[in-house]
Amino acid sequence: NYETCKEYGIHFYPTVRFFRAFTKQFTTGENYKGADRELQTVRQMMVDFLQNHSQESRPPxxxxxxxxxxxDVTSLFDKKAPHYTAVVVESNNSYIGREVILDLIQYENIAVKRALNFDKSFLEKLGITSVPSCYLMHPNGSHGLVNSLKPLRSVFSSYLKSLPGVRRNFFHPLKIKPWKEFDKSKLYMADLESGLHYLFRVELATHKMLEGAELKTFKDFVTISAKLFPGRQPVVKLLETLQEWLVSLPLDKIPYDAILDLVNNKMRISGIFLTKRMEWVGCQGSRPELRGYTCSLWKLFHTLTVQAALRPTALINTGLEDNPRIVLEVMLRYIQHFFGCKACAQHFEEMAKESMDSVQTLDKAVLWLWEKHNVVNNRLAGDLTEDPKFPKVQWPTPDLCPACHEEIKGLHSWNEAQVLQFMKHHYDSENILYKYTESQTDSSDTELKDAREEKDKSLLEKPGGNRENVVLNQELIRDSESKLFNKLLGNHGPAKDSSKSAFESVNHQESRQSVIFLGIGFSNIDMSLCVVLYVASSLFLMIMYFFFRMRSKRWKVKYYRPSV
Structure with a gap:
């Protein structure tokens, strides 16, 4: 749903928004600003929101x-009905009845109502001595109090769902991907590339315009990724192209759509590619909502810290080479500005404030991130977000690195020298497997090109085919490829003074000409000069050809000797 999140400006998860039914004008909804985000508090607040709808605007x-x-309840006694009718009798401040009603909304052959405990004679007639209680009327007309149930919402709902004939009235089966067997001692490129895809196309998409600290963070992230990411050549080339493009832009803010156009290779640059789907391998979870991107983000930054330690000269001439904490600092800023989990960002920021300043070498940066990852694992052990198939444990486990574990006076201790050696091996490019990345080919461009060529061919082959349509289509294609620059250079705010419009127009044209063509190194002026030189050289060759041709004819006439 990242397109929807982008449209409605949702940056963090979970975010609760309310939309009133039958709203005629576009709205981004009402933000939940409750006292806390406990599940029960949010659930009760949602119930209140639904109940407070006026009758005229209540959805059917x-x-x-x-x-x-x-x-109303007693009128249903001894009457046959095509379904069960359950009545939850409760106090005025109880939410159980309303929650059970909503729990059973998707089930057929049962209707749930709620009644209050104000009428004592009514309670005596039903045999109710305590609330909340559940009174059930069967389709055959019989009715009675359900005595064996604990007065809990989950118990009431579960019992009513289990009644004969009560079933869910629709079901959308989830597409469960087949489990991928993997070696936990290896690093999988599919996880890293899928993480980059999610980062660029999903998480970043909630920010329509990057400027200020966000833009600086994104530029630094792309720079260290382009220099340190040990990926396949098409992905590395994409990162390098993006990095050169960002460096060359003379702008203090960039629309996200322009970045997305380059990531999606709208300019048809040969040899760059990033998968458009998530293919988790070492990061796959037992359920779709578990692990995945958060796992891959950890792996990505572990990889970058290790690569920085293994290749200390990789960041030379980037302006980032003199800081051994640069990968950690970029990670911290990225999590602060872009990571969807706000609580996670706060926890990571607190850890960084405690000890990140003590990191003075690239090796220490590797160990610092490893140590803090284990702190996070310890904090989240047993949490609802924990995957039961992959429990949060201290890593690396003894089966992966026996030498990393020691025991001093009966207490567990880490051998950090061995841990560092293990990390440098585990996140080295030599330990990366490319299995499951073979199918990650971006065929959309090829399919689009083939379809376009087929359409052009069919137009040309028609007896009355309109060749102008082909030319027009090609012009539209070229126009669409230039939209990236129109987004960046088209309009950066209204003119403050009409007298300056001509001057600003000239500046606009000059800035447009000075922009490097997607970081490849050719500006519009360079391309124009190339065209002029090409035409001039062609004319020169044609002139020389005709000159020597005429001279050859004159020579033949002058020295012609007719035979006798």
């Missing part, structure tokens, strides 16, 4: 949450 599928009267 939304069940009534207001309590029914005692007479």
């Amino acid at each position: 599928a939304c069940p009534p949450l207001d309590p029914v009267s005692s007479s």
